[in-house]
Amino acid sequence: MNNDKILWINGKFLSAPVTGVQRFARGMCKALHEKGCQLKILVNRDHDREFEYGELVEIGKQKGVLWEQVELPRYLKRCGNPFLLNFCNVAPLIYSRNFIVIHDLAVFDHPEWFSKRFSFWYRWIIPKLVKKSQLATVSGFSKTALVNKFNLVSKDILVLPNGVYFDKSNFDENISVESPYILAVGSHSPRKGLGQLIKAFSKADLPNVNLYIVGSGSHHFSGIEKLNTERIKWVEVINDAKLCSLYRGCKVVVQPSFYEGFGLPILEGLFFKKQVLANDLAVFRELFGNSIKYTNTLDTEVFSKDLTDIYYSDNKNTIPFPEHLSFDKSASKLLQNLNN
Structure with a gap:
């Protein structure tokens, strides 16, 4: 897949509060967009309308699971079944052309940390998705966990580490804090x-x-x-x-x-x-x-x-920043994988 081809992205993350998983999705979209990729980000009616790294395509009338599992795959089929990038653990189950980033398996190892409804849903759908999708994760630790849990082949799972989404010039001078x-x-x-x-x-x-x-x-x-x-x-x-x-x-x-x-x-x-x-x-x-x-x-x-x-202790951290952990490098790795 060349950089000038369209990348279709599950944009459900633009309707959710921004935690680490959603920040990963935003960072990957930003990096892919800056590399010249055409992003078609499919979103529901409650999406973040200020996100600027790609074309936001609003589809369907539902939101949440119904949107992702029913309206999203229905729309994709009408568009010729393009390959779909899912950056936030879950994808439409009835769709056959998914790439999924599964960040960790906490819901399997410690279901008590999650609501019963959320735990049941993830523990039901993820085993089904891993059998029929191309997979990636964010660390070697999570890759090993996926291999062991689902009896997968290690070389088939891509590792795409997180990066930093913002830059140092992005700050609010008027924020009120009580230092130190x-x-x-x-x-x-x-x-x-x-x-x-x-x-x-x-x-x-x-x-x-x-x-x-x-x-x-x-x-x-x-x-x-x-x-x-x-x-x-x-x-x-x-x-x-x-x-x-x-x-x-x-x-x-x-x-x-x-x-x-x-x-x-x-x-x-x-x-x-x-x-x-x-x-x-x-x-x-x-x-x-x-x-x-x-x-x-x-x-x-x-x-x-x-x-x-x-x-x-001395609070001036002089240790070099781990430059290998970046969305730019993860986006390049993803594109190379898609081209192959």
């Missing part, structure tokens, strides 16, 4: 480890430091109990400019997750030359190596001490 502060970015899902972070932060020797937690809740996730104190700031609705500003102004980025397929806030923290403290997960070691500091978030005493130590 530590920053955590993640949805309000139990797997994000925010409860453990709050416990460790409360015990840490950081008397004049605030903790900003950026991310929203979702009916798809089991909830976490919020602890509201003067030093813990919950920020749920935020645009890219404000998020960039929070990254720029923080002293440390913390990623306390128990399970991830990638760990995008770590990459974004490194992009802004910040010290990063993360739970010691295999996927983080694979992707970020010695660029960040590791802790055990399940041990509150250890986590608290490590949080204090990294805060008071």
Whole structure:
């Protein structure tokens, strides 16, 4: 497939709150668009109308699962059954020409972290999709998980790592924050480890430091109990400019997750030359190596001490940014795969 050919994309992600999965889809579309690809992004009536990286084609009257599983494949068949790129875990099951990026298998390993309805749906549809689709994922960790779970051939799964979607010039000068502060970015899902972070932060020797937690809740996730104190700031609705500003102004980025397929806030923290403290997960070691500091978030005493130590250490991160983790490189890899 040459760059001047049309790429058809499942645009359901433009109707959802922006978490790491949706940011991956946006970043891939942006990179493909900048490489000269013609993108036909198929969307429902509730899509983000400001997205500018491709032609937005509004189809159907439904939204959500009905739109994706009924109206989307029906429209594609009328258009001659083009190859469909699905960047967010799921694709229309009755359609036969799917490329799917499955980010992780958390819903299989820990269904208790998700709503019963969401867990049932993903655990039902994904095994059926992997048998009839071309697959990709975002890390070697997730690739191994897919191979082991579904008895797949490793070489048949493409690894397309995340990148940073925004640039350093995109920031909001008017954002109001109480400095100094530590920053955590993640949805309000139990797997994000925010409860453990709050416990460790409360015990840490950081008397004049605030903790900003950026991310929203979702009916798809089991909830976490919020602890509201003067030093813990919950920020749920935020645009890219404000998020960039929070990254720029923080002293440390913390990623306390128990399970991830990638760990995008770590990459974004490194992009802004910040010290990063993360739970010691295999996927983080694979992707970020010695660029960040590791802790055990399940041990509150250890986590608290490590949080204090990294805060008071030299916060100028001089470790080179991992340039191999970029949407530009992942888009090139995808195009090469499609050409072959």
